Amino acid sequence: MAKIQIHVNGLKHDTDCDPATPLAVFLREEMNLRGTKIGCGNGECGACTVAMSGRAVCSCLVPLGRTVGHHIETIESLGGPDDLHPIQRKLVERGAFQCGFCTPGVVMSLITLLRRNPKPTDTDIRVALQGNLCRCSGYVKLLETISEIVREGLHER
Amino acid sequence: MSAEFRVIGQPRPQLEGPAKVSGQAAYTHDITLPDMLYGAILRSPYPHARIRSVDLAKALTMPGVVAAVAGTDFPNLKYVNAGPVFADRHAMARDKVRFIGEEVAAVAAETLAEAQAALAVIAVDYVPLPAVFEVEAALGADAPEIHEKPDLPRNVAQQSVSDFGDVEQAFADADHVFDATFEHGIVAxxxxETNGVLARYDTENDDLTLWAPTQAPFFVRKEIAHVLDLPLEKVHIRSVVIGGGFGGKSQAPEPIAIAAMLAIKAGRPVKILLDRQAEFLSGKTDHAKKMRVRSAVAADGTLLGRHTEFWVDNGAYTHMGPAYISAVRQRTCNLYRVGAAGFDGKLVHTNKVSGGSYRGMGSPQIIWAIETQIDEIAERLGKDKLEYRIAIANRSGDRTPQGWEIGTCALAECLEEAGRRIGWAEKKHAMPPNRGIGFASMINPSVGVLYAEGNFACVSIDLLEDGGLRVGTQSADCGTSQNTVMGQFVAEELGLDTDVIDVLHMDTDETPPDLGSAASRVTFVSGNAAIKTAKTFRAELVNRLARHWEVPAAEINFADGIASYKDDNARRLTLAEIAVLEGPFRVEDRYDIDLPRPDPKTGYGHYAATYGFGAQAVEVEIDPATGHVTVHKVVVVQDIGRVINPLALEGQMQGGIVQGIGMALREELIFDQGAPVNASLISYKAPRIMDTPRIETVFIETNDPAGPYGAKAGGEHSINPTPAAIANAVAQATGERFRKLPITAADILQATKDKAPLDLKPWKRPYNLEVATARALYPAVLFPGLRKLGAAVGRKPKPKSDYHYVRPRDLSDALRELAMPDRKTKVMAGGTDLQVGLRQGVYDAGMVVDIASLDELRGIEITEDKITIGGAMTIAEIVEREDIRAMHPMLSEGFAKIATAQIRNVATIAGDLSQEKRCWFFRSGAQCYKAGGVSCPCYAVLGDNRHHSILGAGRCAAPCVADAAPILTALEATIIVAGPTGERRIAMRDFYVWSGETTVAPTEIIRAAEIPRESCFNTQYFAKSAGWDGDFADASVAVKLGWNGSRLATANIALGAVSPLPMRARQAENFLLASDLSEVAIRIAASKSVEGALPLSSNAHKTNLLVNLTERAIRRCIAQ
Known part of the structure; x- marks a missing residue:
């Protein structure tokens, strides 16, 4: 099988994985990037959201073969637990999530939104995150925290 | 917040936050072990059947397979769950299956694909038995017997009948009697994070180690040791991060014992993860109930008595059903001041997935029933519904009919504050139309006495080498911040900051016993244990230093992490120095709930050390056109005793309330002959971020003497009054009472439509008579006949996970791939439907050709007379084009309503048009007409058909839900298709053929959609109604009106999601063109959109919905 070159978090990798493999499975199993979660495998919950050439996509519905020519960014491209991105730090401080299983996907949806639209309205934020199901938080603190992030311009740092 | 505390009352972010937000937290899904195998479970396709045999021989010969197990490989022992008298479930089905999805066999193999392939060759010899799905039917004398429980009536798992006080007399003395029956479905x-497990068996020491997301490691360990007949000390549960619980992980999920047995057989670690469908199919749920609530009321409103007769749907096996019986009992007897109370409850088996537990354990729904009646009492007696509640609120010093002795209680204050914050006094006389405000209260024991093993908690504190402290608890933090709160208790008690304290949860080797995180018990029970252990730790520390320093212990001071003796600088040590001096050490202690147990049968008796109270006020608005409810604001006022961590507590309140919104308005598992048909996160409609209202959270601190620092429980309290308050608000807004949850938009539309009945003329379509006759024959003749015939000769849906993926260089390369004979090839554009559909078995392909990146299909070209959109342009790319928005606003606004941002970034215009139709029977693998061919029946005719077609349905009732279909139809677009012999152009009106198929051949590719630019002024509007914003439409309408000055020149009205293919509403268009565009004319024109409709049994609301949407769209077009 022909090799596929995949570009993840700034690095290029060659793989001979089946090009039909969902990107989410490849990231988790082959690259050990387990921050990308799989909550449904059908594009319904958004837990597996990554950025593909700057756009939020459900990586469970992107076949590996299609990523050629695209840059994939996962939650691991931001800060680790000891050097969190200011957005991540704010989400922790404000209790914006609880179980955390949806959180990497939420962060990736948020990052892609703020890069394209640094001053989103409440509606813009809700539209961007409608695909990210969260069962714990009721989204209230998440919405409040994002408003604060936007107000403080944390994403521009 | 009081300054008397150091960390109590402070917002403390959760300890695990940084790991979670950076993706580094290790959930069970993320953990792997060397040499690990993957397990897969074979599930019963029958709701009720005898198992003659399970043959694993062939599976064991399959590639990669290392072990396989069936029911008889397990010891003949049953899960204990709610207690030995209720035990009725083996680790795996042995001689019988009792619900669709029950575990019948399992395989461990080198890869998941190999394990799944091996499942397919396991031969199970079933003898199907008659099944029963409804409680009433299950109680019938001739109902099939699901379990043999000789001491109880047929299919009854538990019965609880009692009167506390003279209930009969109360009803005899009553001036008013209220009597109503309430029902609700099953919430998941x-x-x-779906359930899963990683099991390792160490054959040298016979040790079983488990990593699994469970709320109760203590409970899991006990159950697993029992059903596998292992010594308790040989079962070890390790710490993991847990992706949500809400009761769903509070028992021992079946995959754990199964993975353990596979690991024992294989001698290698085995991991099983449930996929989302299996989670819905086999994960335990809330219990459905039917409740007849009667209230005996004196003329002045005094509640003389209350009686609830109720039936709890237990599903196939008993897990936590008895707790649901208890929850109804408790609310019946204790919510508001009531003189006497009685109940008669039955827990009834059906052949459906077993009930487990879900936040609130059935309390939210019995509270809804009672609170509905409270509203009705206030209405009948002419009392203000808030003032009446305040008058009858429980108060400190009360003793309830059940014998509960109410200590601290701020319910009346909670209600008053909720009323103030929602603005009841100002709004109640000036409520705008379609708006309503509702109130409801809750009472919950802040952890009652349970069974012996649940009435205590232990906590350990380790002084670590570096001077840090590690608090150990076997309860499990599922995301609630309880670990953080435990750390706060210890920090407060020891005068430390939380940053020196780490918390280890779950680990049964490293932490001492505790029942676990259920029934909102951790803050109270484990919290008290943490405080007690911290005191013991301080004593141990001081005693050790006293020995060392040879000074009296009483004179050693320990504060701010420093131990000192008077002003003696030589006797002054930090925790780190103490750790060096003494070495690391550990203390453990235990807290017991010291109360007499209530009567185990009736539940009579004082039950909890303290009781939690709260009130909620909700303001809603109804869209009368769609029945959609918007929750504008929720106020929760909670008597919480003492706030320990406001950040965590507010989160618990908000999360529970939003779950309550789902429970009130949308969430329900829908079953067809025992199979859940909406086992997906699209059709099971959990709340999304668009649904989040403003939530105001207020805590009243009553400083309960029994609570840790005065705290009461909180976790489940938030959801308890929410559905009731919403229902009461909906009742005010609509003038209708609903006695079934969820109260869906369809229910509201259906209830309010009688006020404006439609003049349906179904016979205007000649084939309708034929269809109506066929439908009449369905129950007795056609459905059973076709089902049998289809099973014999029809095509069977084949779920596919392995197919070849091809990415062609260019369009001609793609067409060549498609033209190759003898290959089942499918074109994949975005692939958001195709890849899912292949797994569901709705598509059959051995190869997919990915056209998403083909240059010939990309790009948007705008000329003077038309817009040409490449077939592979994504929905997002189209929506973002301002020039398209200026020309055809309906296209941009309508496409923006398709699915979610992530899907719009991938899904294409060609794919949206070509997606398979939506029908939950078809999508969940039914061998129906569409899946299996002409020999098979349509399941929608007799099943739950709320989403199906109302127009033009014949053999198949699945609607075409592509939003692009009505929009492009109204815009009179042309689809350009490339094929082996060149291009052809298809007008939208000819694009779909009967039964929702398109006219695009398997060898063709949609190259572009061509949309004419308008020469004259036109206005457009796309109206859509769906379960949630981004869901597939229940009905939609695209309207484009062309104007010649102020005169209407053209009218295009296209309907979506109401018929197998998008339809132009010609009669409506013609009427409108000939009319004076008056209010009345618009309504009549709109009502002509459903001319010829022939609704199914439960989708008549869609006729009204369609008319209302059409009216709305026409009005918007005229107003522009």
């Missing part, structure tokens, strides 16, 4: 916990 929907943890984002």
């Amino acid at each position: 916990p929907v943890c984002l």
Whole structure:
């Protein structure tokens, strides 16, 4: 099988994985990037959201073969637990999530939104995150925290 | 917040936050072990059947397979769950299956694909038995017997009948009697992390080690040791991060014992993860109930008595059903001041997935029933519904009919504050139309006495080498911040900051016993244990230093992490120095709930050390056109005793309330002959971020003497009054009482439509008579006949996970791939439907050709007379084009309503048009007409058909839900298709053929959609109604009106999601063109959109919905 070159978090990798493999499975199993979660495998919950050439996509519905020519960014491209991105730090401080299983996907949806639209309205934020199901938080603190992030311009740092 | 505390009352972010937000937290899904195998479970396709045999021989010969197990490989022992008298479930089905999805066999193999392939060759010899799905039918004398429980009536798992006080007399003395019956369906916990397990068996020491997301490691360990007949000390549960619980992970999920047995057989670690469908199919749920509530009321409103007769749907096996019986009992007897109370409850088996537990354990729904009646009492007696509640609120010093002795209680204050914050006094006389405000209260024991093993908690504190402290608890933090709160208790008690304290949860080797995180018990029980252990730790520390320093212990001071003796600088040590001096050490202690147990049968007696109270006020608005309810604001006022961590507590309140919104308005598992048909996160409609209202959270601190620092429980309290308050608000807004939850938009539309009945003329379509006759024959003749015939000769849906993926260089390369004979090839554009559909078995392909990146299909070209959109342009790319928005606003606004941002970034215009139709029977693998061919029946005719077609349905009732279809139809677009012999152009009106198929051949590719630019002024509007914003439409309408000055020149009205193919509403268009565009004319024109409709049994609301949407769209077009 022909090799596929995949570009993840700034690095290029060659793989001979089946090009039909969902990107989410490849990231988790082959690259050990387990921050990308799989909550449904059908594009319904958004837990597996990554950025593909700057756009939020459900990586469970992107076949590996299609990523050629695209840059994939996962939650691991931001800060680790000891050097969190200011957005991540704010989400922790404000209790914006609880179980955390949806959180990497939420962060990736948020990052892609703020890069394209640094001053989103409440509606813009809700539209961007409608695909990210969260069962714990009721989204209230998440919405409040994002408003604060936007107000403080944390994403521009 | 009081300054008397150091960390109590402070917002403390959760300890695990940084690991979670950076993706580094290790959930069970993320953990692997060397040499690990993957397990897969074979599930019963029958709701009720005898198992003659399970043959694993062939599976064991399959590639990669290392072990396989069936029911008889397990010891003949049953899970204990709610207690030995209720035990009725083996680790795996042995001689019988009792619900669709029950575990029948399992395989461990080198890869998941190999394990799944091996399942397919396991031969199970079933003898199907008659099944029963409804409680009433299950109680019938001739109902099939699901379990043999000789001491109880047929299919009854538990019965609880009693009167506390003279209930009969209360009803005899009553001036008013209220009597109504309430029902609700089954809600699923929907943890984002599905259940899973990693099991390792160490054959040298016979040690079983488990990593699994469970709320109760203590409970899991006990159950697993029991059903596998292992010594308790040989079962070890390790710490993991847990992706949500809500009760859904509070028992021992079946995959754990199964993975353990596979690991024992294989001698290698085995991991099983449930996929989302299996989670819905087999994960335990809330219990459905039917409740007849009667209230005996004196003329002045005094509640003389209350009686609830109720039936709890237990599903196939008993897990936590008895707790649901208890929850109804408790609310019946204790919510508001009531003189006497009685109940008669039955827990009834049906052949459906077993009930487990879900946040609130059935309390939210019995509270809804009672609170509905409270509203009705206030209405009948002419009392203000808030003032009446305040008058009858429980108060400190009360003793309830059940014998509860109410200590601290701020319910009346909670209600008053909720009323103030929602603005009841100002709004109640000036409520705008379609708006309503509702109130409801809750009472919950802040952890009652349970069974012996649940009435205590232990906590350990380790002084670590570096001077840090590690608090150990066997309860499990599912995301609630309880670990953080435990750390706060210890920090407060020891005068430390939380940053020196780490918390280890779950680990049964490293932490001492505790029942676990259920029934909102951790803050109270484990919290008290943490405080007690911290005191013991301080004593141990001081005693050790006293020995060392040879000074009296009483004179050693320990504060701010420093131990000192008077002003003696030589006797002054930090925790780190103490750790060096003494070495690391550990203390453990235990807290017991010291109360007499209530009567185990009736539940009579004082039950909890303290009781939690709260009130909620909700303001809603109804869209009368769609029945959609918008929750504008929720106020929760909670008597919480003492706030320990406001950040965590507010989160618990908000999360529970939003779950309550789902429970009130949308969430329900829908079953067809025992199979859940909406086992997906699209059709099971959990709340999304668009649904989040403003939530105001207020805490009243009553400083309960029994609570840790005065705290009461909180976790489940938030959801308890929410559905009731919403229902009461909906009742005010609509003038209708609903006695079934969820109260869906369809229910509201159906209830209010009688006020404006439609003049349906179904016979205007000649084939309708034929269809109506066929439908009449369905129950007795056609459905059973076709089902049998289809099973014999029809095509069977084949779920596919392995197919070849091809990415062609260019369009001609793609067409060549498609033209190759003898290959089942499918074109994949975005692939958001195709890849899912292949797994569901709705598509059959051995190869997919990915056209998403083909240059010939990309790009948007705008000329003077037309817009040409490449077939592979994504929905997002189209929506973002301002020039398209200026020309055809309906296209941009309508496409923006398709699915979610992530899907719009991938899905294409060609794919949206070509997606398979939506029908939950078809999508869940039914061998129906569409899946299996002409020999098979349509399941929608007799099943739950709320989403199906109302127009033009014949053999198949699945609607075409592509939003692009009505929009492009109204815009009179042309689809350009490339094929082996060149291009052809298809007008939208000819694009779909009967039964929703398109006219695009398997060898063709949609190259572009061509949309004419308008020469004259036109106005457009796309109206859509769906379960949630981004869901597939229940009905939609695209309207484009062309104007010649102020005169209407053209009218295009296209309907979506109401018929197998998008339809132009010609009669409506013609009427409108000939009319004076008056209010009345618009309504009549709109009502002509459903001319010829022939609704199914439960989708008549869609006729009204369609008319209302059409009216709305026409009005918007005229107003522009």
